Amino acid sequence: MRARLFRCATLSVALALLLTGPLRAAKDDIPTPKEYGVYVKTAEGMVRILTNIVFDEGDMIYLESNNPPRFKLNDLPYFIVYGKYDIRYLTLNSLLFVKQSPLDKPRFIFGKDVDVEVKKGGDDLYTVKPKGLFGRGYYALWINDAAWDIIIE
Numbered sequence: 001m002r003a004r005l006f007r008c009a010t011l012s013v014a015l016a017l018l019l020t021g022p023l024r025a026a027k028d029d030i031p032t033p034k035e036y037g038v039y040v041k042t043a044e045g046m047v048r049i050l051t052n053i054v055f056d057e058g059d060m061i062y063l064e065s066n067n068p069p070r071f072k073l074n075d076l077p078y079f080i081v082y083g084k085y086d087i088r089y090l091t092l093n094s095l096l097f098v099k100q101s102p103l104d105k106p107r108f109i110f111g112k113d114v115d116v117e118v119k120k121g122g123d124d125l126y127t128v129k130p131k132g133l134f135g136r137g138y139y140a141l142w143i144n145d146a147a148w149d150i151i152i153e
Helices: 002-028
Strands: 037-041 046-049 055-057 060-064 078-082 091-100 106-114 116-122 125-130 137-143 146-152
Touching: 046 146, 060 091, 078 137, 106 137
Parallel strands: none
Antiparallel strands: 037 046, 037 078, 055 060, 060 106, 078 125, 091 106, 091 137, 116 125, 137 146
């Protein structure tokens, strides 16, 4: 009787550990930043991306390049968006050169949307991962009137 009770208890504990392990691991994968913002998850940790302004000139919506951060293609598994943003309007776009500004800064228009997978990781915490192949180039995460631009080498 005692041996049967011991086996049953051991089996229950093992089953509980096996079932709760994947649930904990899925939640622990996404690091939570200390401040609201948009980050790139790299092998070394999180790198914050500064916001760039989206300009509207007539029918053209563009942004001016302001020394965006550069990442290697294999260093960018996903983006982390932390804060009160309307994620329904989030897009990841390639940026295409259009012309120089009067102050000699290059202007870029938003090109084709890149398909992304957005997952909620907690309150105001989301991961944005490109679907399929993701190549080198100049890209921007765009939500409403703000964009976070990066160059992937």
